[in-house]
Amino acid sequence: MDSDLALADLLAGKTAALARAITMVENARPGFERLLAGVHPSLGGARRIGITGPPGAGKSTLVEGLVSAFRSSGLRVAVVAVDPTSPFTGGALLGDRIRMESVALDPGVFIRSMASRGSLGGLATTTREVCDLLDGAGFERILVETVGVGQSELDVTRMADTTVLTLVPESGDGIQTLKSGVMEAADLFVVNKADRPGADKLRNEIEISLDIRRGNVMKHVPAHHGIRGGARSGVRGSAAADGAATPLAPAEFAPWSPVVVLTAAARGQGIDELLVTLDRHHAWLVESGELDVRRRRRLRERTREVVDRATRRWVWEETGAERVIAERLDDVIGGRISPYELAGAVLDGIKQGARP
Template identity: 55%
Template sequence: MTAPATPASATTSATARLIDDLRAGKPAAIARAVSIVENHRAGFDRILATLHASVGRARRVGITGPPGAGKSTMTTLLAKTLRAEGKRVAIVAVDPTSPFTGGALLGDRIRMESIALDPGIFIRSLATRGSLGGLSSATREVCDVLDAAGFDVILIETVGVGQSELDVARAADTTLVVLVPESGDSIQTLKAGVMEIADVFCVNKADRPGSDRLRNDIELMLGLRGGPASLDLPAHHGVDLTALAKDPEHREFVKDVMNPARAARRAAAGEQSDRWTPPVLQSVAAKGEGIDGVLAALDRHFRYLEASGQLRERRRTRLRERVVEVVEQKVRQRLWTDAATNAWVAGHLEAMEEGTETPFGVADALLARSGALLTTTNG
């Protein structure tokens, strides 16, 4: 005998209780809501829609860098420091996917054992599940749940996949890139992607040889990227730097032109409302050294975002990208789960094979015939 279906009213009531418990800060409810949203179980969109009005209060900090850079140690120490300031902290640790279960391997959870029992810290591991951008595809949705649950800061630690690890910049307000002296990181400073996503750089394991050189390499690249125009020097051809160097008003600027790394370091140290130059810091996270400086830089960047209007712009961009993602998901689901659509495409395979039709033409025709399917609201 078939069991009776759960009434919609009962499901709605259960979801309402779950959301009430989540807003009350109950860990079990937060964990359950995260699981529902991460796995796109029935009702996940209802949960996200209900929580949406409460999203936007938490600061989101992305922590990325190559494997072995000390990201988990850095994340743990940042969480401890934030807790000492009285803030509630959520950590989203993206781990590699288990080839057997499809879940996260939980390596980060093991490394964060020292803070796992703190009631003001919530740690969740997410599996990448094939995503090449360093984050799970559900990371931003999970962050929305944690944001609505009342956490003050959300730390998003990526899996550490290298140059393709750029999605974190789209999910976070501030991105911290952690590097180490070895492993060829000086070469990575030349990669445009890593240079452009970083709001703060940190050379970790700074007690190892090559730390100062790596820091100088990063600052040199930042100075070259900024160019002389960022130094507020007279901007016309034929500027006599020798003459300017004798002028006390421009002496420091001339030194910056001759030494772009110095220029980047000076720019990063200033509180400017019109532009941000990423500071390049050093730390030895295993010994707890340099963490206060990193947190101070993250705080300073957040103040810059608020003062410049970039915080609102970044979050508006995130909302727009979310709409695009949802539309793509819904279109994909409606088209490719529709038997008639799949049969129609199959009917054109022979013509495409013979060359009398092209995939582009078939795609245009498919969109033209699918209007009703794509615009009909599901009951």
């Protein structure tokens, strides 16, 4: 089969096969799910890092710095740029044409921007599937750049092991304006453009708002332990001593304290500290068990997404749903039945095993 060949080449790390596989997945071409299923046993080698934040914060510049740093450690690195607001062409990602060319010649780097046109299962699902292909192809680091300060950050956290929220001094009083959930979704904060005034002030603001959050965590932890009269708040290991009777994430007992890193990405400053912090977060993910928690959650969600996608496809392509709508649309237009009643009739038809 075609997809068997594609799979073998992909797992062997052939770049052309990877590019073809991504196109196949993006366009939901026949066999794409078979290909993804074949990749599944090989997953887990990559660390997935989400870089998110408002447009112009310097995410791409930061990504460029991380790519160089990973490459000098001999790590293979892939970049996925998800930017629904601006279709991007090669150069726009790394900005600097010369570096871009040197990267383009490096087989240890793979850069791909996601087509933002609607894919059957939604951009987020497709992006996650593309990350799987990259993981299967042997990339050790996957950087996912997404733009925005709302839902898209939260989408990133559902695909990344580590989520980095990039802000700039100009966002000033900005953190108040972030949608709820965005701060909480970040594992690491980068204050980029630290060469400009206001970086320290923003760092303080972020730390204050994190302290408030941490205060809340501390308030809750003794309550869980108190039941058993166990150890004091936040002590790692006490969860295990507890016998893990509750399904609480280990993270609740050994919380990660989000870190703020100052960078001037355009000058390559702060990248080293960011790398160290990324490594520290990964080590925490492994030790606390949170990595398994996140991967487990991801796989449950993926399965649901695939069911959603398959259901939708089945309904519109393989049942008589469209025909039933067409037949009775005039009744809806004439006000004799509502869209809700017609939808109910469609569903009833499907439940009774309607076929085209």
